[in-house]
Amino acid sequence: MSLAMALFIANDALVKQVSASLPGPQLIFIRGVLATVLVACMAQYMGHLQNWRLMLNRRLWLRGAVDAASSLTYLTALFHLPLGNATAINLASPLFITVFAIYFFKERVSFQRSSFILLGFGGVLLVVQPAAEGFNVYGVICVIATLLHATRDTLTRAIGLHIPVLLITLSTAISVALGAGAVTLTQSWVAVNSTQFLMLLAASAFLSIAYYLLIVAMRSGEMSLVAPFRYSGLLFALLIGYLVWGEIPNLLACLGIFLLVVSGLMILREENRKIPTGQDS
Numbered sequence: 001m002s003l004a005m006a007l008f009i010a011n012d013a014l015v016k017q018v019s020a021s022l023p024g025p026q027l028i029f030i031r032g033v034l035a036t037v038l039v040a041c042m043a044q045y046m047g048h049l050q051n052w053r054l055m056l057n058r059r060l061w062l063r064g065a066v067d068a069a070s071s072l073t074y075l076t077a078l079f080h081l082p083l084g085n086a087t088a089i090n091l092a093s094p095l096f097i098t099v100f101a102i103y104f105f106k107e108r109v110s111f112q113r114s115s116f117i118l119l120g121f122g123g124v125l126l127v128v129q130p131a132a133e134g135f136n137v138y139g140v141i142c143v144i145a146t147l148l149h150a151t152r153d154t155l156t157r158a159i160g161l162h163i164p165v166l167l168i169t170l171s172t173a174i175s176v177a178l179g180a181g182a183v184t185l186t187q188s189w190v191a192v193n194s195t196q197f198l199m200l201l202a203a204s205a206f207l208s209i210a211y212y213l214l215i216v217a218m219r220s221g222e223m224s225l226v227a228p229f230r231y232s233g234l235l236f237a238l239l240i241g242y243l244v245w246g247e248i249p250n251l252l253a254c255l256g257i258f259l260l261v262v263s264g265l266m267i268l269r270e271e272n273r274k275i276p277t278g279q280d281s
Helices: 002-018 024-045 048-056 058-080 083-090 093-104 111-128 137-156 165-184 194-220 223-245 251-273
Strands: none
Touching: 002 024, 002 058, 002 194, 002 223, 024 048, 024 058, 024 165, 024 194, 048 058, 048 165, 058 083, 058 137, 058 165, 083 137, 083 223, 093 137, 111 223, 111 251, 137 194, 165 194, 194 223, 223 251
């Protein structure tokens, strides 16, 4: 989950940069097509396309449709919001996932773990320090996207383990490309130069790998335990900001980072207590 978040952030940074010169739906469509080709090549290399009939599963495309909607809404918000504000709203997704885990998968979430998740979200707010004026109509759109992200991750658990992860990733890439492509039919296209294309190619590679890792994480681990590690994405964002732009967190941001680390460690500690002595974790 942590590695997936790092790659998602790298993808977001590249896409946001390209959005200054290309229409949003167009760049999402191009990125989606490139991601589809990359994932299809990976699936063919690993022999998964021989089982292409598995992709006729309705749950697979339901998840893909939700993912396409979440991608379009989130990136629309991202293009019009400060990156910090959009990131803060999107990191509320584990709270939705925890609620879904309780009601749909009957997972037990203790009061302590719920408190640690809230503590981590408080840390996110301290790090991002979103300005009140940042939460406009696009802030509402970003909240909707966050709810869709949580729905997508919950639907991942409903897909049978007999369907390879790469086929799920492929259906996602196809769904996003088709969704964005439908929107581009209502808009005029802008010429794409080589720099923009290479940036979108890199973004599609990051996105494809991130999707793969995200699906593995959501299928393999307990949802309420894995979901909080989305917060690690903010740490990667801070690191990239420092290395690339020389951004240094202020005192409140440092306190937020501390709360994020503490909440993650405490959640792991609580989970380890459930494992009987002598059993591998």
